[in-house]
Amino acid sequence: MIKSKIFFSFIAIEIIVIAFLYTDANHTIAARNAEVQSKRELVRKLSLTDFAVFTEARYTRHPSQADTFSAFQDFPSSMDHFPAGSIVGPQRGNN
Amino acid sequence: MFIYSIIVATLTSLLFLTQSLKKEAMDVFIEAPELIVQRMSAGRHDLIPVGYAEKILSIPGVSSVEPRYWGYYYDNLTGGNYTLIARNIDALHMVKGTLPKGPGECAIGKGVADVRLTDLNDVLFLSINPQQKVSLKVVGIFTADSAILTNDLVVMDKNDLVNFFALPKDMATDLIVHVSNASEVPTIAMKIRRDYPDTRPITRSEIVRTYENVFNWRGGMALTMFIGPLLAFAIFAWDKATGMSAGERQEIGILKAIGWETTDVLKLKFWEGMAISLTSFLTGSILAYIHVFYFGAALFAPVLKGWSVLFPPFNPIPYIDLYQIFVIFFLTVIPYLASTIIPSWKAAVTDPDTVMRS
Amino acid sequence: MRRKSFVLIVLSIVSAVFLSVSMALAADPLKPTSKDKCPVCGMLVHPYTQWSAQIIFKDGTYAFFDGPKDMFKYYLDIPKYNKSKTSADISDIYVTEYYSTKVMKADGVTFVSGSDVMGPMGKELVAITNDKVKTFTSDHKGVKALKFSEVTDADIPDGHMHHMK
Numbered sequence: 001m002i003k004s005k006i007f008f009s010f011i012a013i014e015i016i017v018i019a020f021l022y023t024d025a026n027h028t029i030a031a032r033n034a035e036v037q038s039k040r041e042l043v044r045k046l047s048l049t050d051f052a053v054f055t056e057a058r059y060t061r062h063p064s065q066a067d068t069f070s071a072f073q074d075f076p077s078s079m080d081h082f083p084a085g086s087i088v089g090p091q092r093g094n095n
Numbered sequence: 096m097f098i099y100s101i102i103v104a105t106l107t108s109l110l111f112l113t114q115s116l117k118k119e120a121m122d123v124f125i126e127a128p129e130l131i132v133q134r135m136s137a138g139r140h141d142l143i144p145v146g147y148a149e150k151i152l153s154i155p156g157v158s159s160v161e162p163r164y165w166g167y168y169y170d171n172l173t174g175g176n177y178t179l180i181a182r183n184i185d186a187l188h189m190v191k192g193t194l195p196k197g198p199g200e201c202a203i204g205k206g207v208a209d210v211r212l213t214d215l216n217d218v219l220f221l222s223i224n225p226q227q228k229v230s231l232k233v234v235g236i237f238t239a240d241s242a243i244l245t246n247d248l249v250v251m252d253k254n255d256l257v258n259f260f261a262l263p264k265d266m267a268t269d270l271i272v273h274v275s276n277a278s279e280v281p282t283i284a285m286k287i288r289r290d291y292p293d294t295r296p297i298t299r300s301e302i303v304r305t306y307e308n309v310f311n312w313r314g315g316m317a318l319t320m321f322i323g324p325l326l327a328f329a330i331f332a333w334d335k336a337t338g339m340s341a342g343e344r345q346e347i348g349i350l351k352a353i354g355w356e357t358t359d360v361l362k363l364k365f366w367e368g369m370a371i372s373l374t375s376f377l378t379g380s381i382l383a384y385i386h387v388f389y390f391g392a393a394l395f396a397p398v399l400k401g402w403s404v405l406f407p408p409f410n411p412i413p414y415i416d417l418y419q420i421f422v423i424f425f426l427t428v429i430p431y432l433a434s435t436i437i438p439s440w441k442a443a444v445t446d447p448d449t450v451m452r453s
Numbered sequence: 454m455r456r457k458s459f460v461l462i463v464l465s466i467v468s469a470v471f472l473s474v475s476m477a478l479a480a481d482p483l484k485p486t487s488k489d490k491c492p493v494c495g496m497l498v499h500p501y502t503q504w505s506a507q508i509i510f511k512d513g514t515y516a517f518f519d520g521p522k523d524m525f526k527y528y529l530d531i532p533k534y535n536k537s538k539t540s541a542d543i544s545d546i547y548v549t550e551y552y553s554t555k556v557m558k559a560d561g562v563t564f565v566s567g568s569d570v571m572g573p574m575g576k577e578l579v580a581i582t583n584d585k586v587k588t589f590t591s592d593h594k595g596v597k598a599l600k601f602s603e604v605t606d607a608d609i610p611d612g613h614m615h616h617m618k
Contacts (some may be wrong), residue, residue, distance in 0.1 A: 007374070011374065014374070014377040014378065021381065021384050022415075024413070025384075025388070025414075025415055028388070028412065029412055029413060035240055036119070036122050036412070038187075038188040038189045038241070039122075039189070039241060040122070040123055040125075041188055042188075042189055042241055043124060045184045045187060046187075046250065047182070047271055048244055049124070049127050049131065049302050051243050051244060051306075052178065052206075052243065052405070052407060053399070053406070053407060054401065054403055055178075055246075055247045055403040055404065055406070056176065056402045056403045058167065060401075060403075061167070061178065061247070062178075063306075063309060064305040065131070065133070065269075065297065084399070084401040155552045155585045155588050156552040158553070275552065275554040275555075276503050276551060276552060276554045279552065282593070
């Protein structure tokens with residue numbers, strides 16, 4: 001009996017925590033709306049096209065601006081030698 | 096149960112992070128230029144003659160064309176790659192100080208400021224070789240909460256940048272084409288390619304789509320990282336399924352012997368599995384939320400960072416897609432239940448005597 | 454000297470009168486609010502800024518449309534939609550030009566039917582400045598190019614609900 005009580009109170013606590021986190025998420029989204037607006041302004045005024053996340057290679061820094069076979073940009077059939085290249089693949093060209 | 100929670104936490108963290116970054120990219124890059132025109136030469140992105148702008152401007156629907164000057168700089172001192180861009184604009188919200196008003200000034204990203212130990216009014220010295228060098232007074236630093244966009248930026252005056260990179264006269268990195276009516280963008284892109292076959296127009300929707308792909312949880316970044324924990328979970332569940340201990344089997348045998356039906360045994364095992372997986376699932380989700388949204392996915396950062404010297408701290412906005420949480424639920428809870436019930440069923444249908452003796 | 458100032462005064466009065474009269478005659482285009490609905494199809498107008506059209510009456514009342522097509526339906530059959538008005542009450546008609554997304558007088562542009570450019574309600578009579586009609590027709594497979602006064606009921610394409618993204 002006692003074990004089942006522990007289990008149910010544990011589940012109840014977890015559900016309360018999740019409910020709290022959920023409201024926290026909604027609250028944070030609302031609170032950071034101004035930040036998103038400012039970021040839009042940044043993108044517009046600086047005409048940015050990419051996230052400054054992976055700075056190790058051209059095609060990971062600006063995936064949207066990379067040419068169509070950037071993985072081999074240094075010489076033909078060169079290996080993809082950046083770790084982030086396994087995460088950010090070169091984009092397929094539309095043309 | 097602990098391992099179970101950790102696996103759920105890893106999978107869910109991954110989904111939380113990619114979903115949040117994707118949503119942010121969608122939100123933010125709808126303000127990216129409608130059309131960017133690059134010139135391609137020998138299969139590479141090359142400088143574009145500013146003169147191309149004239150003919151592009153005459154295409155109906157184009158409201159203006161402006162050259163964009165930017166490039167990369169490898170900093171020998173710190174081993175970091177900076178993105179240098181030339182932009183003359185007045186004010187921005189997310190910058191401490193001001194933006195460069197003329198030659199000799201610059202605004203830098205938080206990451207650049209940190210690795211170069213540079214503060215406002217300090218001088219940033221950049222040099223490629225004895226002829227190509229520049230000293231810039233830091234008049235602005237982009238705020239930390241904009242780091243995901245600005246971390247490695249050095250914004251400077253156009254003339255400084257052109258001289259620093261020794262760009263040939265009348266050449267730019269690419270051209271931004273402003274289009275009044277978004278529906279006309281594909282037609283304009285097509286006409287630019289027709290007029291200048293050596294160019295590659297990149298539309299805004301392609302930029303957005305790029306990020307949709309990079310942060311798509313069923314591919315790219317997420318999938319690469321997803322496979323590890325998913326396999327781990329498969330091994331974990333497989334181990335449970337095949338390695339039912341003699342004690343557990345004996346337990347089922349005893350229950351059968353005292354008169355329990357097979358269905359009763361299965362019900363018991365189902366609820367047992369449900370209790371374990373539900374607790375683990377909830378714990379894992381809570382851990383994931385805390386990891387990603389309170390600690391900026393700190394455990395993933397070293398993996399994502401790779402060889403980047405400048406890497407922005409993540410501060411993702413908690414956009415949560417309930418659908419994805421259901422997917423995680425079904426990917427972990429259902430196989431776990433199956434892997435506990437099937438061996439129990441096997442043990443339950445065999446003769447209790449055999450089970451207890453074995 | 455005195456005569457000069459007299460002339461100036463007269464001139465300024467005349468110009469003031471002329472200005473106010475011309476203002477009364479020509480109403481400036483309005484901006485749709487988030488409440489304005491198209492009287493023909495009932496759709497909200499403000500999400501479709503690059504398509505919106507408007508008819509302004511002499512008494513200051515107005516009607517917004519989510520595209521030129523519905524504006525023509527209304528214009529060619531005013532009593533059906535607004536019993537208190539006739540075409541004589543109309544002060545100005547504005548449409549949004551396709552290439553520039555600028556609001557322009559309807560009689561100053563050309564309307565192209567049959568093109569592959571879809572408005573909020575499907576096929577449209579797309580408003581194009583006269584000098585770009587040729588380009589538009591060849592780029593977007595336009596069929597007929599009509600001046601404002603040439604548009605008849607038969608030229609209005611059938612409306613299939615087609616939400617633009």
